Amino acid sequence: VVRFARSELCIRVSVGGAVFWAWDGAEPMPSYAVAGEAPAPDPRAVLEPYKDGGWQVVSERLTVVVSRTGAVELRTPGGLLLRRELPPRWWEPVGGGPVRWVQRSEVPADARFFGLGGRAAGPRLRDGVYGLWNTDPGGRFGPGDDPLYLTMPVQVVVSDAGTHLMFHDNSWAG
Template structure:
């Protein structure tokens, strides 16, 4: 460690070959980023992100390190670059060892690795949708959204939705860690083990390897409820759903016709089971193309939707943002006119293969593309869908 430059809510700690930016936000969340990584720009944060906490001050700590003491958390930085997160009472919850970077042999973007230690009784949750269930057992979890294209079960990984967010629960407190990075990566977790009276606990461990992108993260400490509330204030709360969306729902692939939908709904009624919504998957679309309807199997979809609504049941549609790359397709032609699709570093439109065949993908990082895509939902509403 060379020196530190205090600033609003924290400051910058400089080492011989790198630097660490540390910030405590007014909502209690803690940010740190290595080698120039800052909170912004970010697609994850709500608005411009939280303001710094003016009460949080970067100050010298013992053994040549620095620390920030805030209302809900204390963060210390050792002279070697380890970052430790503690409760307001000083109980350690997490310790991040100094990160490591390396250049691929064939050249390209620098990759990095972050090793962390948590308390022996800590248990891991999160990382998006995992076939293993909400509690994450020992193993490796990839951060790369993937459609398995087949039935899946426990142990299959990754799946459709992955998130670089861990919720770590321990007796001393709960903390959430969000690495704000969209690159491909892998998290390897190992639960700790308490010493059963011997006093020799084995801490839990988390190792994150990323193929590139900024090394930056947010950490939130508190009770589970407070942690999740702060997380919502950081990234934006979910939209308030209608009351029926909190009810009983039937969702699966395989509704081959309007008659099949009616048969399933009748089965609920015959058995006295509650039902508030029925979801239609891609099999109701014309050749799996988004914002279309197979007129042979669903010739009177608005009539079906109205029948269900009279029984208090809403019809919900899948919306798959893989647009068939075929001139003449209405969504493709409209998106091409709007220059709405994802492009690679060379400026070429990115193409992939999904259910409709060769596809392109809307670039939702642009507000104008989000507005264009949102306007396409008029077709779904006209078909009688409620969601």
């Protein structure tokens, strides 16, 4: 667990190489991504200090780097960047109302994205913003009518650095 001024980040690496990370007490189970029990943690993958006040977890298949500001990077064993998740940004309305947040990801420039369920534009995701909540437009629809009936928070990213699958297990509309 890495603690920040207003949040906590939990990182777990499984024996098989899967990485779980969550903010503010979220647990790996129950999960739509895992059938049955949670994968066993890899006892060799431990949190250790990294440069510039950050932390890292080195495993057999990848390295997870956490910056002092909360950005999470997935890197190959050779150090190539697969993905960078910027720290979540939260908004708490002054006059009350629901809390909102946004999560942004960065990947290598040559990366191609596939997934996120039924999309009007097809499985290859172009530049843009994609919601993970169903809208069910009904009848006819066009490329701008996303998301459709079933969104799946699974994303496959292919780049020269490597390929990875990301599952966003999240109960928030986003």
